[in-house]
Amino acid sequence: MDAMIDTALVDVRNLSKHFHSGGSTVRAVDGLDFRIERGETVGLLGESGSGKTTTGRLLLRLTPPTGGEIRFDGDDVGSMAGAALKRFRTRAQLVFQNPFDAMNPRFTMRQSLSEPLINAGIPRAEREDRMAAVLGQVHLPDAAGVLGKYPHQMSGGQLQRVVLARALILQPVFIVADEPVSMLDVSVRAGILNLMRDVRDALGLAAIYISHDVTLVRYVCVRTLVMYRGRIVEDGPTAEVVRRPRHPYTQALISAVPVPRVEQNRAPIPLRPARPGGLDLAVGCGFRDRCPHAFERCFAERPELRLAGRGHLTACHLDP
Amino acid sequence: MPDLAAQDADHTATRQPVPVLLSVRDLRVTYRTSRGQVHAVDGASFDLGQAEMLGLVGESGCGKTTAARSLTGVLAGNARITGGSVQFAGRDLLSLSKQDARSVRWTEIAFVPQSAMNSLDPVYRIEWQLLEVLGRGSIRGKAARKRAAELLDMVGLPASVLSAFPHQLSGGMRQRVAIALALALNPVLIVADEPVTALDVIVQREVLDTMRDLQKRLHVSVIMITHDIAVVAYCCDKIAVMYAGQVVESGPSPVLLGQASHPYTMGLCNAFPDLERAADLLVPIHGSPPDLHDPPAGCRFAERCPFAQDRCRTSAPPLTQVAPGHMAACWRSAEAASLRLLAQEASTWMR
Numbered sequence: 001m002d003a004m005i006d007t008a009l010v011d012v013r014n015l016s017k018h019f020h021s022g023g024s025t026v027r028a029v030d031g032l033d034f035r036i037e038r039g040e041t042v043g044l045l046g047e048s049g050s051g052k053t054t055t056g057r058l059l060l061r062l063t064p065p066t067g068g069e070i071r072f073d074g075d076d077v078g079s080m081a082g083a084a085l086k087r088f089r090t091r092a093q094l095v096f097q098n099p100f101d102a103m104n105p106r107f108t109m110r111q112s113l114s115e116p117l118i119n120a121g122i123p124r125a126e127r128e129d130r131m132a133a134v135l136g137q138v139h140l141p142d143a144a145g146v147l148g149k150y151p152h153q154m155s156g157g158q159l160q161r162v163v164l165a166r167a168l169i170l171q172p173v174f175i176v177a178d179e180p181v182s183m184l185d186v187s188v189r190a191g192i193l194n195l196m197r198d199v200r201d202a203l204g205l206a207a208i209y210i211s212h213d214v215t216l217v218r219y220v221c222v223r224t225l226v227m228y229r230g231r232i233v234e235d236g237p238t239a240e241v242v243r244r245p246r247h248p249y250t251q252a253l254i255s256a257v258p259v260p261r262v263e264q265n266r267a268p269i270p271l272r273p274a275r276p277g278g279l280d281l282a283v284g285c286g287f288r289d290r291c292p293h294a295f296e297r298c299f300a301e302r303p304e305l306r307l308a309g310r311g312h313l314t315a316c317h318l319d320p
Numbered sequence: 321m322p323d324l325a326a327q328d329a330d331h332t333a334t335r336q337p338v339p340v341l342l343s344v345r346d347l348r349v350t351y352r353t354s355r356g357q358v359h360a361v362d363g364a365s366f367d368l369g370q371a372e373m374l375g376l377v378g379e380s381g382c383g384k385t386t387a388a389r390s391l392t393g394v395l396a397g398n399a400r401i402t403g404g405s406v407q408f409a410g411r412d413l414l415s416l417s418k419q420d421a422r423s424v425r426w427t428e429i430a431f432v433p434q435s436a437m438n439s440l441d442p443v444y445r446i447e448w449q450l451l452e453v454l455g456r457g458s459i460r461g462k463a464a465r466k467r468a469a470e471l472l473d474m475v476g477l478p479a480s481v482l483s484a485f486p487h488q489l490s491g492g493m494r495q496r497v498a499i500a501l502a503l504a505l506n507p508v509l510i511v512a513d514e515p516v517t518a519l520d521v522i523v524q525r526e527v528l529d530t531m532r533d534l535q536k537r538l539h540v541s542v543i544m545i546t547h548d549i550a551v552v553a554y555c556c557d558k559i560a561v562m563y564a565g566q567v568v569e570s571g572p573s574p575v576l577l578g579q580a581s582h583p584y585t586m587g588l589c590n591a592f593p594d595l596e597r598a599a600d601l602l603v604p605i606h607g608s609p610p611d612l613h614d615p616p617a618g619c620r621f622a623e624r625c626p627f628a629q630d631r632c633r634t635s636a637p638p639l640t641q642v643a644p645g646h647m648a649a650c651w652r653s654a655e656a657a658s659l660r661l662l663a664q665e666a667s668t669w670m671r
Contacts, residue, residue: 047520047521047522047523048491048520155608157608185379185380185547186379186547186548186549186588186591186592187379187587187588187591187604187605188604188605188608189591189604190590190591190592190593190602190603190604190605191604191606193593193602194601194602194604212520212521213521214521214595215593215594215595216593218593218595219593219602242595252522253521253522254595256521256522256524256525257521257550257595258525258528258548258550258551258553258554259550259553259594259595259596260549260550260553260577260589260592260594261553261577261578261594262553262573262574262577262578264553264554268525268529271522274490
């Protein structure tokens with residue numbers, strides 16, 4: 001272990017969330033280890049059911065883990081209470097997926113934005129300034145016009161900017177954004193993605209973007225974690241993960257992404273169909289039934305995340 | 321900058337003419353709402369050749385789903401077709417009697433709705449659902465059961481799926497079942513509404529490959545409705561781009577993706593992130609589409625178009641041919657090559 005460990009903003013160790021239903025155990029999140037440094041933008045890539053949304057909820061203490069721990073700025077998130085928990089709730093914020101669901105339809109933007117300020121005990125005199133400032137940050141300069149509006153009077157793109165503004169208004173140091181643009185149209189999405197880059201650069205806040213969309217993560221995130229069946233299978237600089245994926249799942253994923261051009265140079269890597277009825281995820285590799293390279297060891301022994309290149313980790317027995 | 325004009329000439333010269341299967345002209349569909357008539361499709365025109373795959377592309381509310389649904393006769397109760405014609409294999413679908421239209425729609429045009437879970441009945445096994453559709457085409461008994469197994473095989477599913485309920489299948493498997501249902505009566509045209517949108521990337525690619533393979537093997541024509549340019553680029557021969565109820569540009573995929581003539585198409589291509597060129601800044605299109613209760617008089621994109629001139633705001637440009645097989649509705653399509661270069665600059669779209 002190196003000396004950096006104390007400075008990580010988010011330090012996740014062996015984090016698990018197992019659900020028990022009808023005598024069987026669902027390993028939604030199964031032993032995650034990763035860190036997010038201050039100001040670092042990390043993408044969490046995975047398909048539906050991979051545990052990425054549960055991971056986001058665990059990071060914000062919206063659901064308790066069944067194992068492991070999360071340290072936020074050195075403090076154990078699970079044991080926070082009282083003032084410490086309240087402070088955590090202002091410093092770590094969630095950006096919702098669907099802007100139309102995230103905003104109360106009966107609240108004006110002013111009501112929606114002032115709610116977190118009131119909860120945090122910000123005096124009335126300061127609130128208007130804070131709201132105008134944060135709307136400027138999300139490129140909605142006409143604060144007076146925006147604040148009087150109801151959600152139905154705004155476009156999806158404008159509303160998503162306000163959702164982002166609400167997450168930023170208490171000046172957090174960490175945000176969790178779960179599929180932040182999946183509900184938006186292409187022409188609008190580009191603007192929000194640019195905005196996220198601007199916010200990343202201007203505010204220097206740490207963020208984790210949870211998405212199934214490789215192109216989005218490529219565009220916004222400096223580092224990428226790839227999840228498959230509750231585990232992290234790859235962790236590295238985004239450009240490396242996209243250009244030289246190490247884990248067979250990541251390789252298949254990247255090869256399957258279509259590009260908006262006629263020349264599609266990459267041949268998709270075929271995978272075997274998933275084993276019907278699922279796998280026993282307590283042993284072996286979670287990708288062993290679909291992996292084109294699986295061998296005996298993959299069935300018997302769980303691969304741990306290991307360094308495979310500069311700052312690039314992968315959990316695969318093929319990697320030496 | 322590569323010489324795009326030269327590539328353009330290549331693509332159009334090597335294309336073989338394909339017999340036309342479907343010809344939609346000036347289609348108009350309105351919805352009755354509490355706020356008055358919404359002109360959801362307002363003069364849409366496009367063609368589809370035999371055994372071609374057409375991507376009908378546009379953003380939410382542009383009328384792509386409504387246009388496609390009016391081909392298959394599955395419009396919502398408050399919708400009404402108010403004009404235009406739909407020539408399909410030599411007949412005008414819009415002037416057929418209800419009964420004739422229905423028989424065409426069951427056997428010749430099949431529809432794959434947006435969410436496969438909604439198109440399958442949760443309380444019946446897959447085999448029963450296939451048999452029901454086959455029964456509509458008078459295929460019954462042993463022959464029907466044999467055909468049901470064949471259909472699943474065609475979409476890459478094992479026969480064991482026959483006895484499964486929809487909830488026992490993954491999203492990708494359900495989507496394959498929905499495609500199998502569409503293929504049941506050997507249609508000549510399949511209309512698929514966002515068939516892969518809800519699927520994960522790897523599954524999406526597998527389903528697209530299956531669709532393309534079937535389309536080639538069975539010589540069936542496909543209209544794929546999607547907002548995803550990358551999906552269209554991957555599998556469609558032709559593209560029609562819709563904006564505010566109208567087709568603003570159509571043509572062979574390589575031409576539309578590389579040599580777009582309409583500024584909206586140029587904007588869409590710029591706004592789409594490309595995994596292999598992700599470092600550049602994305603260029604958004606500012607503003608939002610017009611209210612279709614009361615669409616503007618001129619070009620509907622003028623409000624958001626960086627190249628709009630006075631006449632664009634007063635008179636609507638017709639869909640005209642800019643090259644063989646390539647149509648665009650823009651007053652400035654003659655200047656498309658230079659506008660395309662400008663459209664790639666982020667500053668062009670900043671206002």
